[in-house]
Amino acid sequence: MAKIVIKFGGTSVGSTDRIVAAAKIIKKKINKGNTIIVVVSAMAGKTNELIQQSLKVSKNFNSRELDVLLASGEQVTSALLAGALEDIGIKARSYMGWQIPILTDGKHNNSRIINMRVEKINKFILNKGVAIIPGFQGISKEAEITTIGRGGSDATAVAIAKVFNTDECEIYTDVEGVYSADPKQFSKAKKIKKISYEEMLEMSSLGAKVMQSSAVQTAMIYDLPLHVRSSFSSAEGTKIFGSENIDYSKTISGVTYSKDEAKITLLGVQDKPGVAADIFEPLGKNSINVDMVIQNISPDGKTTDITFTIRRSDLIKTIKTIKSNKKNVKFQSISSDKKVSKISIIGAGMITTPGVTYKMFRALAKEKVNILAISTSEIKISVIIKESDTSKAVKKLHTVFNLD
Amino acid sequence: MAKIVIKFGGTSVGSTDRIVAAAKIIKKKINKGNTIIVVVSAMAGKTNELIQQSLKVSKNFNSRELDVLLASGEQVTSALLAGALEDIGIKARSYMGWQIPILTDGKHNNSRIINMRVEKINKFILNKGVAIIPGFQGISKEAEITTIGRGGSDATAVAIAKVFNTDECEIYTDVEGVYSADPKQFSKAKKIKKISYEEMLEMSSLGAKVMQSSAVQTAMIYDLPLHVRSSFSSAEGTKIFGSENIDYSKTISGVTYSKDEAKITLLGVQDKPGVAADIFEPLGKNSINVDMVIQNISPDGKTTDITFTIRRSDLIKTIKTIKSNKKNVKFQSISSDKKVSKISIIGAGMITTPGVTYKMFRALAKEKVNILAISTSEIKISVIIKESDTSKAVKKLHTVFNLD
Numbered sequence: 004m005a006k007i008v009i010k011f012g013g014t015s016v017g018s019t020d021r022i023v024a025a026a027k028i029i030k031k032k033i034n035k036g037n038t039i040i041v042v043v044s045a046m047a048g049k050t051n052e053l054i055q056q057s058l059k060v061s062k063n064f065n066s067r068e069l070d071v072l073l074a075s076g077e078q079v080t081s082a083l084l085a086g087a088l089e090d091i092g093i094k095a096r097s098y099m100g101w102q103i104p105i106l107t108d109g110k111h112n113n114s115r116i117i118n119m120r121v122e123k124i125n126k127f128i129l130n131k132g133v134a135i136i137p138g139f140q141g142i143s144k145e146a147e148i149t150t151i152g153r154g155g156s157d158a159t160a161v162a163i164a165k166v167f168n169t170d171e172c173e174i175y176t177d178v179e180g181v182y183s184a185d186p187k188q189f190s191k192a193k194k195i196k197k198i199s200y201e202e203m204l205e206m207s208s209l210g211a212k213v214m215q216s217s218a219v220q221t222a223m224i225y226d227l228p229l230h231v232r233s234s235f236s237s238a239e240g241t242k243i244f245g246s247e248n249i250d251y252s253k254t255i256s257g258v259t260y261s262k263d264e265a266k267i268t269l270l271g272v273q274d275k276p277g278v279a280a281d282i283f284e285p286l287g288k289n290s291i292n293v294d295m296v297i298q299n300i301s302p303d304g305k306t307t308d309i310t311f312t313i314r315r316s317d318l319i320k321t322i323k324t325i326k327s328n329k330k331n332v333k334f335q336s337i338s339s340d341k342k343v344s345k346i347s348i349i350g351a352g353m354i355t356t357p358g359v360t361y362k363m364f365r366a367l368a369k370e371k372v373n374i375l376a377i378s379t380s381e382i383k384i385s386v387i388i389k390e391s392d393t394s395k396a397v398k399k400l401h402t403v404f405n406l407d
Numbered sequence: 408m409a410k411i412v413i414k415f416g417g418t419s420v421g422s423t424d425r426i427v428a429a430a431k432i433i434k435k436k437i438n439k440g441n442t443i444i445v446v447v448s449a450m451a452g453k454t455n456e457l458i459q460q461s462l463k464v465s466k467n468f469n470s471r472e473l474d475v476l477l478a479s480g481e482q483v484t485s486a487l488l489a490g491a492l493e494d495i496g497i498k499a500r501s502y503m504g505w506q507i508p509i510l511t512d513g514k515h516n517n518s519r520i521i522n523m524r525v526e527k528i529n530k531f532i533l534n535k536g537v538a539i540i541p542g543f544q545g546i547s548k549e550a551e552i553t554t555i556g557r558g559g560s561d562a563t564a565v566a567i568a569k570v571f572n573t574d575e576c577e578i579y580t581d582v583e584g585v586y587s588a589d590p591k592q593f594s595k596a597k598k599i600k601k602i603s604y605e606e607m608l609e610m611s612s613l614g615a616k617v618m619q620s621s622a623v624q625t626a627m628i629y630d631l632p633l634h635v636r637s638s639f640s641s642a643e644g645t646k647i648f649g650s651e652n653i654d655y656s657k658t659i660s661g662v663t664y665s666k667d668e669a670k671i672t673l674l675g676v677q678d679k680p681g682v683a684a685d686i687f688e689p690l691g692k693n694s695i696n697v698d699m700v701i702q703n704i705s706p707d708g709k710t711t712d713i714t715f716t717i718r719r720s721d722l723i724k725t726i727k728t729i730k731s732n733k734k735n736v737k738f739q740s741i742s743s744d745k746k747v748s749k750i751s752i753i754g755a756g757m758i759t760t761p762g763v764t765y766k767m768f769r770a771l772a773k774e775k776v777n778i779l780a781i782s783t784s785e786i787k788i789s790v791i792i793k794e795s796d797t798s799k800a801v802k803k804l805h806t807v808f809n810l811d
Contacts, residue, residue, distance in 0.1 A: 019464050053483070056483075056487060060423050065490045065494075067489075072482075072483060072490070078479045079457070079476060082472040082473070082476035086461055089468075090465035090467070090468070096472075097475050101505055101506075148503075
């Protein structure tokens with residue numbers, strides 16, 4: 004007997020069959036005497052379809068009306084799920100963002116939830132009703148429909164878990180949880196049973212497919228446990244907690260990779276204070292995110308080489324920006340490489356385990372994988388390597404850190 | 408410079424191209440200095456698609472949730488049209504039923520609009536903004552979403568014309584107006600330029616395809632002129648007025664037919680007071696609508712024959728109901744014919760023109776069309792004939808009453 008928030012993602016309500024299946028999952032929990040609030044996404048593909056329609060009507064579709072348009076997607080799923088529950092004898096009712104209301108800061112297309120009323124829903128769920136809330140939507144003080152950004156249904160679920168003070172928050176998706184490596188690419192990848200918020204956030208390439216980062220951040224702030232699992236299976240998924248609740252028998256929780264990288268090196272840069280700022284300021288102004296930066300020690304005290312990584316899709320724009328900035332930053336030549344990938348090992352356990360970096364580098368060296376750049380944080384070590392070495396590197400690290 | 412309500416039906420906003428076309432129609436009117444409120448239907452086919460989805464989830468879909476589900480259709484069109492207008496430089500804003508609010512009597516799936524607020528929208532349209540209102544939806548006193556029945560966007564448009572005291576109410580659809588006969592079947596059918604509310608309502612088979620009857624009734628009560636026209640052409644359509652505003656050079660405005668009829672005859676019915684009530688009461692209780700009734704004069708003073716017409720789809724149910732009621736109503740035998748159709752001539756001019764009935768019967772006799780039953784009202788004469796005579800009869804009447 005617990006108070007549970009259950010969130011169903013787009014594929015988990017992607018067809019009328021899936022909606023009926025979701026209703027059955029809820030029924031089981033109700034029959035065990037639990038109190039349930041459900042948050043739903045739009046049916047898979049629906050939000051993209053609506054965005055496509057908006058673009059056919061206007062290349063620069065009005066942001067207020069985009070929110071009105073997109074909020075319809077979750078409205079449809081909410082009503083269908085409520086109807087499916089009523090059909091199998093479970094009292095259920097959908098509550099639109101404006102009916103609750105869920106109050107946001109009023110920013111169109113990218114709002115933040117700031118408050119919500121609980122009376123109506125509390126009364127209903129305490130009488131054994133299932134309240135169904137469309138994710139992703141809320142209203143401003145002026146009663147305008149606002150949405151909270153793509154993947155925002157996760158944020159709605161976490162906000163509801165907080166405001167309604169629930170015991171559990173289950174995020175149903177189409178994968179069984181978070182894995183120690185990409186399970187589609189590496190057969191030895193294992194499902195992670197427990198993971199900390201921090202690790203989940205660092206698992207950018209693995210975790211982000213499963214759950215929206217800002218929702219994980221919010222859960223971390225309020226210390227709300229999450230359970231990410233599949234609506235296509237009854238298996239337990241991955242539980243996300245504060246790191247103090249996790250027993251780290253393994254130093255590393257997962258190995259991730261991203262082939263979305265490119266590397267740029269500026270050779271013979273004049274070595275003087277402020278030169279890095281002079282290089283990177285124009286990039287920031289052009290919305291180019293610089294990831295890793297390595298500056299070699301200046302051998303002659305006059306010039307140095309600076310290497311940094313960016314998103315591969317920003318490569319041309321980046322080179323153009325640097326060249327047009329040549330009067331502020333002197334350098335001899337520029338070289339770039341877009342056949343690189345980023346491999347990361349993530350684990351809260353590494354804070355208390357010395358030698359992880361060394362172990363990683365040794366393992367890669369044994370596979371003759373050349374490291375082009377390195378960056379480290381408290382719970383993550385990332386290296387840039389040749390793209391063709393990706394699979395070999397991930398496999399090796401997965402084995403070396405006892406994840407197989 | 409007028410205040411105009413413009414309503415676009417499903418086909419007039421049936422695609423993003425049609426929505427852009429609708430925006431251009433509005434822009435022309437705005438550029439002439441008019442003040443505009445727009446009412447939109449769901450995109451053609453959308454409401455049926457949502458109903459189909461609901462039926463896949465539940466054969467007996469919850470009526471409250473059906474309203475939440477269906478209201479999403481008009482929400483999508485409203486947002487897309489507002490975005491299309493903004494794109495061509497026209498200030499526009501969608502207002503959902505709950506934002507205005509449009510208050511209904513609270514009955515799910517078949518509500519009636521009882522009131523709406525005007526302040527917000529008046530302020531916006533007087534500042535040259537186009538207000539876009541989703542048809543078909545409103546909210547109850549308890550802030551529940553309610554819809555006002557299929558085709559309800561016409562009713563929304565008429566209610567708005569009344570409450571906002573507009574000068575005109577244009578109903579855009581996919582036909583150019585109301586015709587003197589079905590233009591798809593009879594090449595000589597002509598568009599009717601002006602028609603009275605009463606005639607429009609009697610034009611069941613022609614008029615109902617163009618505009619929802621209850622909306623015409625409401626317009627009649629408040630004496631609101633309507634203009635039914637096509638969004639696919641710039642031609643003037645059919646204007647609907649009170650009959651006092653129409654100059655009747657023609658006695659008859661149109662000839663309609665319906666092949667949705669069946670005829671039943673009870674032979675040798677005991678002729679005593681109350682027998683008709685005994686026959687028809689059980690039919691009414693079974694939701695069978697009886698249309699025409701003919702009772703022959705009783706030749707022997709003891710038994711008579713009673714003929715009546717019903718919807719063809721009710722035929723089996725009707726015979727079953729009558730047979731099971733045989734202990735209350737004695738008759739010798741029952742016969743039925745489902746190969747019949749109903750032909751009607753409609754015209755407010757017939758009130759002041761004698762001999763219309765005679766002229767109709769004479770014309771049908773000349774074509775050797777046998778009349779199986781007759782019913783008359785002030786502005787309509789209907790006859791039941793053999794279904795195979797339908798085309799011949801409509802053509803002849805269209806010619807005889809100078810409609811070609």
